[in-house]
Amino acid sequence: MKTTSMPEKHDIKPGQSLDLLKELHILTRDGRMNQDSRRKLKQVNHLYQFIEPLLQEVQQDHSDICLVDHGAGKSYFGFILYDLFFKQHGSGGSRIIGIETRDELVEKSRALAERLKFPGMSFLKQSVAEAIDSEFLPETVDIVTALHACNTATDDAIRFALKKQAKFIVLVPCCQAEVAEVLKKNKGKALAKNTLTEIWRHPLHTRDFGSLITNVLRCLQLESQGYQVNVTELVGWEHSMKNELIIATFKDLPRRRPTERLNEIIQLLGLEEIGWRFSAANDSNNFIPQ
Ligand SMILES: C[S@@+](CC[C@H](N)C(=O)[O-])C[C@H]1O[C@@H](n2cnc3c(N)ncnc32)[C@H](O)[C@@H]1O
Known part of the structure:
Protein backbone atom coordinates (compact mmCIF):
# COMPACT_ATOMS: atom_id res chain seq x y z
CA MET A 1 0.00 0.00 0.00
CA LYS A 2 1.25 3.49 -0.89
CA THR A 3 1.95 5.83 2.00
CA THR A 4 0.10 9.12 1.86
CA SER A 5 0.55 12.44 3.63
CA MET A 6 -1.17 15.79 3.71
CA PRO A 7 -0.05 18.11 0.88
CA GLU A 8 2.66 20.61 1.74
CA LYS A 9 2.00 24.30 1.11
CA HIS A 10 4.17 24.29 -2.02
CA ASP A 11 2.39 21.26 -3.51
CA ILE A 12 -0.80 23.18 -4.35
CA LYS A 13 -0.96 26.46 -6.24
CA PRO A 14 -3.01 29.36 -4.89
CA GLY A 15 -6.54 29.11 -6.19
CA GLN A 16 -6.11 25.48 -7.29
CA SER A 17 -9.30 23.49 -6.82
CA LEU A 18 -8.95 20.70 -4.25
CA ASP A 19 -12.15 19.15 -5.58
CA LEU A 20 -10.60 18.91 -9.04
CA LEU A 21 -7.45 17.33 -7.60
CA LYS A 22 -9.66 14.78 -5.86
CA GLU A 23 -11.53 14.08 -9.10
CA LEU A 24 -8.19 13.52 -10.81
CA HIS A 25 -7.20 11.18 -7.94
CA ILE A 26 -4.20 13.36 -7.22
CA LEU A 27 -5.66 13.88 -3.76
CA THR A 28 -7.44 11.13 -1.87
CA ARG A 29 -10.97 11.75 -0.62
CA ASP A 30 -9.57 12.93 2.69
CA GLY A 31 -7.21 15.34 0.95
CA ARG A 32 -3.95 13.34 1.20
CA MET A 33 -1.46 12.52 -1.54
CA ASN A 34 1.15 9.84 -2.26
CA GLN A 35 4.58 10.21 -3.83
CA ASP A 36 3.36 9.42 -7.37
CA SER A 37 0.60 11.99 -7.32
CA ARG A 38 2.89 14.55 -5.70
CA ARG A 39 5.37 14.05 -8.55
CA LYS A 40 2.63 14.28 -11.19
CA LEU A 41 1.19 17.46 -9.71
CA LYS A 42 4.64 18.99 -9.38
CA GLN A 43 5.27 18.31 -13.06
CA VAL A 44 1.97 19.78 -14.23
CA ASN A 45 2.21 22.83 -11.95
CA HIS A 46 5.78 23.42 -13.05
CA LEU A 47 4.73 23.22 -16.68
CA TYR A 48 1.94 25.69 -15.95
CA GLN A 49 4.55 28.32 -15.11
CA PHE A 50 5.83 28.06 -18.68
CA ILE A 51 2.38 28.06 -20.28
CA GLU A 52 0.72 30.88 -18.35
CA PRO A 53 2.74 33.66 -20.06
CA LEU A 54 1.97 32.12 -23.46
CA LEU A 55 -1.76 32.20 -22.71
CA GLN A 56 -1.46 35.81 -21.61
CA GLU A 57 0.40 36.68 -24.80
CA VAL A 58 -2.33 35.11 -26.94
CA GLN A 59 -4.94 37.06 -24.98
CA GLN A 60 -3.17 40.32 -25.70
CA ASP A 61 -3.91 39.63 -29.33
CA HIS A 62 -7.40 38.13 -29.10
CA SER A 63 -9.65 37.03 -26.27
CA ASP A 64 -10.65 33.51 -27.32
CA ILE A 65 -7.80 31.07 -26.85
CA CYS A 66 -7.78 27.72 -28.64
CA LEU A 67 -5.36 25.15 -27.21
CA VAL A 68 -5.11 21.59 -28.54
CA ASP A 69 -3.50 18.99 -26.27
CA HIS A 70 -2.29 15.89 -28.12
CA GLY A 71 -2.01 12.47 -26.47
CA ALA A 72 -4.06 13.91 -23.63
CA GLY A 73 -4.30 10.66 -21.63
CA LYS A 74 -6.36 11.35 -18.52
CA SER A 75 -6.06 15.06 -19.31
CA TYR A 76 -4.53 16.02 -15.97
CA PHE A 77 -2.76 18.85 -17.72
CA GLY A 78 -5.85 20.13 -19.55
CA PHE A 79 -8.04 20.07 -16.46
CA ILE A 80 -5.46 21.79 -14.30
CA LEU A 81 -4.81 24.39 -16.97
CA TYR A 82 -8.53 25.04 -17.29
CA ASP A 83 -8.87 25.32 -13.52
CA LEU A 84 -5.93 27.68 -13.08
CA PHE A 85 -6.30 29.88 -16.13
CA PHE A 86 -9.29 29.36 -18.41
CA LYS A 87 -11.86 29.27 -15.60
CA GLN A 88 -10.65 32.57 -14.21
CA HIS A 89 -9.21 34.50 -17.14
CA GLY A 90 -10.60 32.76 -20.20
CA SER A 91 -13.31 34.32 -22.31
CA GLY A 92 -16.51 32.45 -23.12
CA GLY A 93 -15.11 31.26 -26.43
CA SER A 94 -11.78 29.92 -25.12
CA ARG A 95 -11.29 26.20 -25.28
CA ILE A 96 -9.04 23.27 -24.68
CA ILE A 97 -9.42 20.31 -27.00
CA GLY A 98 -7.85 17.01 -25.93
CA ILE A 99 -6.86 14.48 -28.61
CA GLU A 100 -6.57 10.90 -27.46
CA THR A 101 -6.85 7.48 -29.13
CA ARG A 102 -8.10 5.56 -26.09
CA ASP A 103 -11.87 5.59 -26.04
CA GLU A 104 -12.26 5.01 -22.31
CA LEU A 105 -10.01 7.99 -21.48
CA VAL A 106 -11.94 10.24 -23.85
CA GLU A 107 -15.25 9.17 -22.33
CA LYS A 108 -13.99 9.69 -18.79
CA SER A 109 -12.60 13.13 -19.60
CA ARG A 110 -15.87 14.17 -21.25
CA ALA A 111 -17.84 13.04 -18.22
CA LEU A 112 -15.47 14.84 -15.85
CA ALA A 113 -15.63 18.10 -17.83
CA GLU A 114 -19.41 17.92 -17.67
CA ARG A 115 -19.43 17.17 -13.95
CA LEU A 116 -17.04 20.03 -13.26
CA LYS A 117 -18.96 22.39 -15.54
CA PHE A 118 -15.92 23.17 -17.67
CA PRO A 119 -17.81 24.01 -20.89
CA GLY A 120 -14.68 25.03 -22.80
CA MET A 121 -13.16 21.56 -22.60
CA SER A 122 -13.81 18.95 -25.28
CA PHE A 123 -12.18 15.69 -26.28
CA LEU A 124 -11.84 13.85 -29.55
CA LYS A 125 -11.11 10.17 -29.97
CA GLN A 126 -8.60 10.50 -32.75
CA SER A 127 -4.94 9.92 -33.41
CA VAL A 128 -2.78 13.00 -33.69
CA ALA A 129 -2.23 12.18 -37.37
CA GLU A 130 -6.00 12.00 -37.97
CA ALA A 131 -6.48 15.30 -36.17
CA ILE A 132 -4.37 17.09 -38.79
CA ASP A 133 -7.20 16.89 -41.32
CA SER A 134 -10.10 16.42 -38.93
CA GLU A 135 -13.28 18.32 -39.72
CA PHE A 136 -13.91 18.64 -35.97
CA LEU A 137 -10.99 20.95 -35.40
CA PRO A 138 -10.65 24.61 -36.31
CA GLU A 139 -8.54 25.84 -39.22
CA THR A 140 -6.11 27.59 -36.90
CA VAL A 141 -5.21 27.14 -33.24
CA ASP A 142 -3.16 29.27 -30.85
CA ILE A 143 -1.27 26.72 -28.78
CA VAL A 144 -0.44 23.07 -29.39
CA THR A 145 0.80 20.88 -26.57
CA ALA A 146 2.00 17.27 -26.66
CA LEU A 147 3.22 15.97 -23.31
CA HIS A 148 4.79 12.54 -23.28
CA ALA A 149 2.84 11.72 -26.43
CA CYS A 150 4.12 8.29 -27.42
CA ASN A 151 6.82 7.73 -30.03
CA THR A 152 6.11 9.58 -33.28
CA ALA A 153 2.91 11.22 -31.95
CA THR A 154 5.12 14.19 -31.04
CA ASP A 155 6.19 14.47 -34.68
CA ASP A 156 2.55 14.33 -35.78
CA ALA A 157 1.79 17.05 -33.23
CA ILE A 158 4.44 19.24 -34.84
CA ARG A 159 2.90 18.68 -38.28
CA PHE A 160 -0.51 19.48 -36.79
CA ALA A 161 0.83 22.69 -35.24
CA LEU A 162 2.45 23.79 -38.49
CA LYS A 163 -0.72 23.18 -40.44
CA LYS A 164 -2.81 25.01 -37.83
CA GLN A 165 -0.36 27.91 -37.75
CA ALA A 166 0.07 27.68 -34.00
CA LYS A 167 1.77 30.64 -32.37
CA PHE A 168 3.13 28.40 -29.60
CA ILE A 169 4.11 24.73 -29.57
CA VAL A 170 4.93 23.06 -26.27
CA LEU A 171 6.44 19.58 -26.38
CA VAL A 172 7.68 17.17 -23.76
CA PRO A 173 8.74 14.32 -26.05
CA CYS A 174 8.44 10.69 -25.11
CA CYS A 175 10.97 8.13 -26.37
CA TYR A 227 9.92 29.51 -34.98
CA GLN A 228 12.20 30.50 -32.16
CA VAL A 229 12.93 27.41 -30.09
CA ASN A 230 13.83 27.09 -26.42
CA VAL A 231 14.87 23.79 -24.94
CA THR A 232 14.85 23.45 -21.20
CA GLU A 233 14.24 20.98 -18.41
CA LEU A 234 10.74 20.31 -17.18
CA VAL A 235 11.68 19.14 -13.70
CA GLY A 236 14.81 17.65 -12.15
CA TRP A 237 15.77 14.23 -13.48
CA GLU A 238 14.86 12.57 -10.21
CA HIS A 239 11.18 13.17 -10.98
CA SER A 240 11.00 11.99 -14.55
CA MET A 241 13.28 10.34 -17.05
CA LYS A 242 11.70 12.25 -19.91
CA ASN A 243 12.14 15.82 -18.90
CA GLU A 244 13.06 17.77 -22.02
CA LEU A 245 10.73 20.67 -22.61
CA ILE A 246 10.69 22.26 -26.05
CA ILE A 247 8.83 25.54 -26.47
CA ALA A 248 8.55 27.00 -29.95
CA THR A 249 7.24 30.49 -30.63
CA PHE A 250 6.41 31.65 -34.12
CA LYS A 251 8.47 34.75 -34.91
C1 LIG B 1 2.21 8.67 -21.70
S1 LIG B 1 0.57 9.18 -21.95
C2 LIG B 1 0.68 10.89 -21.60
C3 LIG B 1 -0.63 11.47 -21.18
C4 LIG B 1 -0.59 12.95 -20.83
N1 LIG B 1 -0.26 13.79 -21.95
C5 LIG B 1 0.34 13.21 -19.67
O1 LIG B 1 1.42 13.76 -19.90
O2 LIG B 1 -0.04 12.83 -18.56
C6 LIG B 1 0.42 9.17 -23.71
C7 LIG B 1 -1.01 9.19 -24.19
O3 LIG B 1 -0.98 9.42 -25.60
C8 LIG B 1 -1.93 8.57 -26.21
N2 LIG B 1 -1.45 8.38 -27.58
C9 LIG B 1 -0.40 7.64 -27.99
N3 LIG B 1 -0.24 7.74 -29.31
C10 LIG B 1 -1.20 8.58 -29.75
C11 LIG B 1 -1.55 9.08 -31.02
N4 LIG B 1 -0.85 8.75 -32.09
N5 LIG B 1 -2.60 9.90 -31.11
C12 LIG B 1 -3.31 10.28 -29.99
N6 LIG B 1 -3.02 9.83 -28.76
C13 LIG B 1 -1.98 8.99 -28.64
C14 LIG B 1 -1.94 7.32 -25.35
O4 LIG B 1 -3.13 6.59 -25.48
C15 LIG B 1 -1.75 7.89 -23.97
O5 LIG B 1 -2.96 8.15 -23.34
Missing part, protein backbone atom coordinates in the same frame (compact mmCIF):
# COMPACT_ATOMS: atom_id res chain seq x y z
CA GLN A 176 11.03 7.96 -30.15
CA ALA A 177 12.32 4.68 -31.55
CA GLU A 178 12.10 5.37 -35.26
CA VAL A 179 15.34 7.30 -35.73
CA ALA A 180 17.29 4.78 -33.63
CA GLU A 181 15.92 1.95 -35.80
CA VAL A 182 17.16 3.61 -38.98
CA LEU A 183 20.54 4.36 -37.39
CA LYS A 184 20.75 0.69 -36.36
CA LYS A 185 19.74 -0.57 -39.79
CA ASN A 186 22.33 1.57 -41.54
CA LYS A 187 25.11 0.99 -39.04
CA GLY A 188 27.18 -1.23 -41.30
CA LYS A 189 27.03 1.25 -44.15
CA ALA A 190 27.54 4.34 -42.02
CA LEU A 191 30.34 2.96 -39.88
CA ALA A 192 32.66 2.69 -42.81
CA LYS A 193 32.37 6.39 -43.58
CA ASN A 194 32.94 8.55 -40.58
CA THR A 195 34.67 8.28 -37.19
CA LEU A 196 31.80 10.19 -35.61
CA THR A 197 29.56 7.16 -36.16
CA GLU A 198 31.28 5.76 -33.05
CA ILE A 199 28.74 7.93 -31.22
CA TRP A 200 25.99 5.39 -32.00
CA ARG A 201 27.94 2.12 -32.58
CA HIS A 202 26.94 0.43 -29.32
CA PRO A 203 23.23 -0.49 -29.05
CA LEU A 204 22.65 1.52 -25.89
CA HIS A 205 24.24 4.53 -27.52
CA THR A 206 22.16 3.98 -30.68
CA ARG A 207 19.01 4.31 -28.60
CA ASP A 208 20.16 7.34 -26.62
CA PHE A 209 21.71 9.12 -29.57
CA GLY A 210 18.61 8.33 -31.66
CA SER A 211 16.45 9.95 -29.03
CA LEU A 212 18.71 13.00 -28.71
CA ILE A 213 19.07 13.53 -32.44
CA THR A 214 15.30 13.19 -32.88
CA ASN A 215 14.79 16.21 -30.65
CA VAL A 216 17.60 18.09 -32.37
CA LEU A 217 15.89 17.48 -35.72
CA ARG A 218 12.52 18.54 -34.28
CA CYS A 219 14.06 21.82 -33.11
CA LEU A 220 15.63 22.45 -36.50
CA GLN A 221 12.36 21.57 -38.20
CA LEU A 222 10.56 24.19 -36.13
CA GLU A 223 13.30 26.75 -36.73
CA SER A 224 13.13 26.00 -40.44
CA GLN A 225 9.49 27.12 -40.22
CA GLY A 226 10.28 30.48 -38.64
CA ASP A 252 8.74 34.43 -38.65
CA LEU A 253 12.53 34.13 -38.33
CA PRO A 254 14.79 33.46 -41.33
CA ARG A 255 14.50 29.84 -42.39
CA ARG A 256 17.39 29.16 -44.75
CA ARG A 257 20.15 28.25 -42.29
CA PRO A 258 18.11 25.88 -40.09
CA THR A 259 16.71 24.25 -43.24
CA GLU A 260 20.22 23.68 -44.60
CA ARG A 261 21.43 22.30 -41.29
CA LEU A 262 18.42 20.03 -40.99
CA ASN A 263 19.05 18.57 -44.42
CA GLU A 264 22.77 18.23 -43.74
CA ILE A 265 22.24 16.28 -40.53
CA ILE A 266 19.68 14.01 -42.18
CA GLN A 267 22.19 13.20 -44.91
CA LEU A 268 25.16 12.89 -42.58
CA LEU A 269 23.35 10.36 -40.41
CA GLY A 270 21.79 8.47 -43.32
CA LEU A 271 18.24 9.29 -42.23
CA GLU A 272 16.91 10.18 -45.68
CA GLU A 273 14.16 7.54 -45.58
CA ILE A 274 12.51 9.30 -42.65
CA GLY A 275 13.61 12.81 -43.60
CA TRP A 276 10.00 13.65 -44.47
CA ARG A 277 9.14 13.52 -40.78
CA PHE A 278 11.18 16.62 -40.18
CA SER A 279 10.32 18.53 -43.30
CA ALA A 280 7.62 21.12 -43.81
CA ALA A 281 5.22 18.38 -44.87
CA ASN A 282 2.30 20.75 -44.99
CA ASP A 283 3.95 23.21 -47.27
CA SER A 284 3.21 25.88 -44.75
CA ASN A 285 6.32 27.88 -45.55
CA ASN A 286 5.06 31.38 -45.43
CA PHE A 287 2.24 31.35 -43.00
CA ILE A 288 1.58 34.06 -40.47
CA PRO A 289 -0.07 32.66 -37.35
CA GLN A 290 -3.36 34.09 -36.08
